[in-house]
Amino acid sequence: MLEIEFCDVSKVYNPGLFKPRVRAVSELCLDVIQGEVFGLIGPNGAGKSTTIRLLLGLLRPDVGKILYRGRTSEIRSIQGELGYLPETPYLYDHLTLEELLAFCGRVSGLSPAIVAQRGVRLMDRLAIIDARRRPLRTFSKGMLQRAGICFALLHDPSLIVLDEPMSGLDPVGRKMVFDLLTDLKQRGKTIFFCSHILSDVERLCDRIGIMNRGRLLQIVGRESFVSKGRDMLHLEVERLDELQNRTLRPFVTALDDECSSTIVSFPATDLPRVADKVQSMGVKVLGSRNERLSLEDLFMLTVKAD
Amino acid sequence: MKKLLALALITFYEGIRNRSVFGIAIFSMFVFGLNVIVAGFFMRDIGKVTIDMNLSGLSVAGLLLVFFVVVNLMAKDIDRKTVHLVLSKPITRVEYIWGKYLGVVLFVFVSMAVLFMFSCFTVILVKGMHSDYFAQFSWTVFSLAALFVFLKIAVLGAVVVLFSTLTSNSFITLIFSISVFIVGTSVEDVLFFLRSGLAAQDVAVSKTLWIVIEVVSYLVPNLAVFDYKISAAHGLMPAWGQLGLSLGYGAVYIVVLLVVASCVFSRREFN
Numbered sequence: 162m163l164e165i166e167f168c169d170v171s172k173v174y175n176p177g178l179f180k181p182r183v184r185a186v187s188e189l190c191l192d193v194i195q196g197e198v199f200g201l202i203g204p205n206g207a208g209k210s211t212t213i214r215l216l217l218g219l220l221r222p223d224v225g226k227i228l229y230r231g232r233t234s235e236i237r238s239i240q241g242e243l244g245y246l247p248e249t250p251y252l253y254d255h256l257t258l259e260e261l262l263a264f265c266g267r268v269s270g271l272s273p274a275i276v277a278q279r280g281v282r283l284m285d286r287l288a289i290i291d292a293r294r295r296p297l298r299t300f301s302k303g304m305l306q307r308a309g310i311c312f313a314l315l316h317d318p319s320l321i322v323l324d325e326p327m328s329g330l331d332p333v334g335r336k337m338v339f340d341l342l343t344d345l346k347q348r349g350k351t352i353f354f355c356s357h358i359l360s361d362v363e364r365l366c367d368r369i370g371i372m373n374r375g376r377l378l379q380i381v382g383r384e385s386f387v388s389k390g391r392d393m394l395h396l397e398v399e400r401l402d403e404l405q406n407r408t409l410r411p412f413v414t415a416l417d418d419e420c421s422s423t424i425v426s427f428p429a430t431d432l433p434r435v436a437d438k439v440q441s442m443g444v445k446v447l448g449s450r451n452e453r454l455s456l457e458d459l460f461m462l463t464v465k466a467d
Numbered sequence: 468m469k470k471l472l473a474l475a476l477i478t479f480y481e482g483i484r485n486r487s488v489f490g491i492a493i494f495s496m497f498v499f500g501l502n503v504i505v506a507g508f509f510m511r512d513i514g515k516v517t518i519d520m521n522l523s524g525l526s527v528a529g530l531l532l533v534f535f536v537v538v539n540l541m542a543k544d545i546d547r548k549t550v551h552l553v554l555s556k557p558i559t560r561v562e563y564i565w566g567k568y569l570g571v572v573l574f575v576f577v578s579m580a581v582l583f584m585f586s587c588f589t590v591i592l593v594k595g596m597h598s599d600y601f602a603q604f605s606w607t608v609f610s611l612a613a614l615f616v617f618l619k620i621a622v623l624g625a626v627v628v629l630f631s632t633l634t635s636n637s638f639i640t641l642i643f644s645i646s647v648f649i650v651g652t653s654v655e656d657v658l659f660f661l662r663s664g665l666a667a668q669d670v671a672v673s674k675t676l677w678i679v680i681e682v683v684s685y686l687v688p689n690l691a692v693f694d695y696k697i698s699a700a701h702g703l704m705p706a707w708g709q710l711g712l713s714l715g716y717g718a719v720y721i722v723v724l725l726v727v728a729s730c731v732f733s734r735r736e737f738n
Contacts, residue, residue: 174738217555219737237559245555251547255484256477267473268556296484312552322555 163231164320164351165216167191170225172211172375185211187375189225198342198352200362202460203372209355210248212372213324216353217245241269244318248325248355250309254298258289258308261297262315269316276315283311287337302329310338314345321345323354327361339365359460371463378463394432396425397448398439405442412438422447470558471566478570479577482540488578491531495582498524499589506593513600515700517593521586522612522696528582529575529620530648534641537571537627542637551737561729564628568725571624576617583613603702611710612699618717619693623648625724626688632732650683651690658684688720 172186186208193199201209214220215227218236229239236243252261259280266276284290287307292300300308306329313321326342327335335358342365345352356362362369371379393414401409401423406416412435413427427435439446482488502520506513544550544567553563590609594601626647630640657680661672692713698705 214551214737217551219551219554221736237557240555240557243555245552247548247551249548250552251549252552253477253481253549255481260477260480264473264477265556268470268558270469270557309552313555 162195163192164195164229165191165193165353166228166231167212167215168225168228170215170222170227172208172215172220172223174211184375186215186222189375189377191370191377191380193351193353195230195351196349197367198346198365199354200366200369201353201355201372202357202359202362202369203355206374207372208375209372210324211375213245213322213353213355216322217243239320241316242319244313244316244321246306246309246313246323246326248328250305250312252297252305252308252312255296257296258284258293258300258311261308261312265312265315271316279315279317280311283314286341287311287334303331303334306330307334307338310341314341319350321350321352321354323352325356326354327356327358335361371460373463392429393426394429395449396427396435396439396446397422398425399423399445399447401444405444408442409435409438470562471569474553474558474563474566475569475573478540478567479573482536482570482574483577485536485539487535487539488532491528491535492578492582494531495524495528496585498527499585502589503592503596506597511600513593513597514602514604515600517590518604518609518612518700519696521589522609522616522699525579525582525586525613526616526619529579529616530623532575532578533620533623533627534645537575537624538631538637538641538644540571540574541567541627541631542635542640545631545635545737546637548737554737560733560735564632564725564729564732568625568628568721571628572621575620575624579613579617579620583610586613605699605702605704608695608699608702608704611705612695615693615695615710615713618714619690622688622690622693622717622720622724625721625728629724629728629731632728632735647687648690650687654680654684654687655689655691689716692716 167189170186170189171184174183174185176183189208189212191212201212203209211220215222216236229236256264262280262284263273263276266273266280271279280293281290284293287310289300289304289307289311292304297305297308306326310326313323323342326338330338339361342352346365352365354362367383369381370377371381397419400418400421401416406423409425410416412431413425415424415426417424417426425435425439499521502517502524505520506517509516544553550563554560558566590604594604623644627640627644630643631637634640634643661677661680695705
């Protein structure tokens with residue numbers, strides 16, 4: 162069953178008088194299936210946060226529509242089952258974490274006993290239980306992020322929307338949040354999130370969407386993503402000049418110049434052909450690796466090609 | 468209703484724990500204390516001066532609370548995008564506006580009630596020192612006048628809520644709210660001056676300006692209707708009908724402002 166459907170959604174911002182309009186999201190078609198973890202990645206200004214705000218009903222699409230659970234375009238119908246964490250959670254400075262969670266419980270229709278029970282469990286899990294009676298203005302950035310996660314998850318939502326959940330966290334905090342998200346995934350929750358930490362996205366997501374300049378360029382499923390990279394081979398050769406570059410390009414998938422070398426990527430089955438060509442050009446091979454294409458490689462290739 | 472109260476409660480906590488509140492409270496106590504000291508400097512009407520100073524102090528404290536704390540409570544929510552978090556919960560935008568306003572009113576009421584108690588203490592002190600000048604003093608009228616100062620602040624709170632929904636910038640909200648206060652307190656005098664025919668002797672008022680002033684007088688709340696300082700100072704009980712009209716005017720104005728704010732907020736997009 163589809164949890165969220167973006168049907169040809171476009172959004173243009175009007176930054177003010179005499180300023181050009183900004184196309185934040187363009188013809189976005191995207192489905193998120195119930196129970197999956199969907200990651201949205203892209204460079205800054207790609208339209209990820211706008212997509213999340215459209216999903217939450219904070220922005221209205223100029224064109225197209227967003228369907229929730231395949232039947233309604235009213236966010237209100239699923240709001241009780243939605244948990245959201247913004248990129249930088251600005252919480253109420255003078256409230257304590259306990260008061261914030263009590264507020265969350267009251268508006269979500271939870272009894273005080275359940276709020277206390279779930280609150281303690283979440284705060285304990287995210288290691289902020291000792292700070293529960295401190296005003297939020299005394300929290301560090303990482304603690305605020307964890308407090309924001311508690312606020313998003315207290316009512317045990319089935320759809321979780323996270324904008325940069327690992328932002329501002331130290332390695333220990335990142336591990337805690339990562340484990341928490343893995344648990345939620347195992348419990349069948351639908352998670353839709355944006356992140357710049359590609360290794361986390363790669364490990365956690367069932368499907369990954371790559372956005373650039375407001376457009377969704379590619380959706381890569383976990384299986385297809387792994388198999389796509391599995392039979393790729395990468396040779397590190399000395400830096401190719403323009404002529405060598407042009408000669409080799411028809412035989413390979415990608416040529417990426419690094420500081421003093423060039424990375425030549427091609428399907429493993431093409432190895433004899435590429436090796437012959439490299440040898441005939443008299444180019445020195447510095448190294449090779451046959452690991453699968455990392456998400457970072459794929460992301461860079463996709464964005465560069467756009 | 469449960470959601471409104473939950474929102475009102477966190478707004479109240481946010482307001483009452485703001486450090487500016489302590490500053491405003493200290494300033495008000497200074498004004499009340501000053502009243503005790505300066506009361507003896509006056510040769511007559513000590514009672515009138517005391518009541519006037521106390522109600523003015525209460526009014527200024529209320530204005531400071533609205534302009535420096537309530538503006539922050541409302542506009543910063545939008546400015547800092549805290550509202551995104553709140554609206555991701557099962558709270559409608561209309562509930563958000565009314566809940567926030569309830570919290571603001573609760574905060575202003577509690578703060579002003581505390582200040583009113585200090586004010587009463589000052590009055591008791593001065594009354595004890597110069598009892599001859601308090602022959603006409605009435606606690607009922609004094610309390611009613613203070614209640615209408617609170618109502619004026621509640622109307623201004625609704626104005627702040629409306630402007631917060633129109634702009635994301637707390638400074639713009641502050642400037643517009645102060646403008647409404649200035650126009651609101653003086654509009655009745657301006658209209659009286661223009662209608663009395665005195666204006667014709669001094670200045671030529673164009674038809675367009677006349678229309679503009681008429682329109683503004685209907686748009687901007689007439690805050691002078693909540694001013695019962697003179698009645699309180701003379702210990703004269705205003706007519707119940709007049710009090711009822713002032714109360715009704717304030718209540719209707721608040722409801723209208725909040726309904727407009729709810730409509731604007733419901734259509735608003737949050738970038």
